[in-house]
Amino acid sequence: MKYLRGQRRKSQRNQEYRRNGIAALSCVATLVLFLTPAYSAEPQSANPDTTPRGGESTHDLTGLSLEELYNLDVIQLNVIGGHTHPAHEIMFGYQFMFMDMGDHLSGTRDVSEAEILKHFPSASTGMTVEEHMVEVMYAPTNKLTVMAMLPIKRIDMDMVMDGFHFTEHSAGVSDLQVLALYTVLGSVTKGHRLIINLGMSFPTGSIDEKNTILGETFKLEYPMQLGSGTYDFRPGLTYLGESKKWAWGAETRTALRFGRNGSGYRLGNEYELTGWVGYAVTDWFAPSLRVNGRIWGNVHGADPDIDPTVDAEGDPDRQGGRRVDFLMGVNFFVPNGIFKRTRMNIEGGFPIYEDLDGPQLSTRWLISAGLTYSF
Amino acid sequence: MRDADRHLLLARTFAARRLFSLAALLSVACFYFQAPHQASAQSLSSREYEIKAAYLYNFIKYVDWPSYGDTISIGVLGSDPFGPALAPLNGKTVKGRRLVIKHLDSVRDAQQCQIIFVSSSERQRLQEIFESLRSARVLTVGETQGFADGGGIINFIEENNKVRFEINAEAARRTGLNISSELLKLARLVKS
């Protein structure tokens, strides 16, 4: 009976995901429809308004040489990875990310729930992470772009204990990230660029997420917490290449953590290496392929309020892993009309290699969609 | 789990999710409703015209006129698509002369300009314009298909998401202007 109820609860949740998925899809479809008239609209030169406009912001590009102008993209095509903006440009962006996790891995070996339940009284059966990220970018000069990102997360993890199914849930603001991107070599117009990323994240995300289940309040496991609780350094390096029709690049990203957070631990460092290529089929549409490799460490120290013996997720030594994702994307640009500087991208993929200090839930698939507007 | 507990838990999570979705939706909505306002104010100062304005400035360096006055004038003929993008050029010094931006009401005023930019609003009158500029030492720049083959000197085109240009070298020679080879090298050359 308990089990049946659990199942019902689970299917309810699945149904909700399906509903959320449909909502997200219809959102994307609406946006596409919304943007379509913009690029089929008359070019702006036909605008009959001839009144001179004063006091409006404009970018003075007269400092650029003839060759630079010749190679300058009207809309910049490289959307993946760290990008910079020309001087005095501001960008607002919104990114949606969703990750679905299931089936356990220990190393690269599949581990069944039954096997986990031999060692722990409780086991996870699935997990979803939903992230909404708001970003703002500003370029004080052509070489320097600064950006701030605030992710908002929603994490759900299905658990089973003595045949009873329940779901752990946490949601809220994650860690605020501030980044400075500095172009050290090349420029937009040269076809190759090297950008140094110096970043920091601030512990704005909660590390004190709790749930009450069966009348008992307990602290949620490490993967369910919303932030790192520490001030993290996030250095990185971006290489961007652009030709007439192709855009490619590679990027490293890291999160270096020191000390201990307020709960007595720190998350493991993260190292990420990604490489991609995109091809502009038309001036408003470019599909892309990306491979993303990631290594992340175990938790150092431990939160005394998280019992490492109840489930694997609560064990500081079962958090790290290595993963390589293969991702396919589509990127849309609006070449003219009032949404001229709007870009939209949707990317989805799955791991092609995964090795976890488990047993841990493995990633089934992930999807992200973003919308940016510059002015 | 007691049913009361379960209902409480469900209610709480669902409320949280609804709240969360609402907040997400609102932030997207804010972004979208705010964007058009900025965009409409911004639509005329687009990157495309910032690039074209910078080209006009650069053309002066690569073109030799038989004679100059104290100033170099760029005239815009027809409806001005540049918005604020031309403003930074006004008052700049090129070749030791001050740059002046003018808005022209008629092609007759074009005689005092070194460059005239013919807006695409004039596409029906191009032949008429070229005819009345026949004897003037003016660099005509346009952005209309067929502008350069029709007798104009430089025509902006869009190529692979980039602003590029065509040059009718013969038309330039007829006008008595000398276009540097560096400029010709980048151009797509067309004939009348």
Ligand SMILES: [Cu+2]
């Ligand atoms: Cu940006």
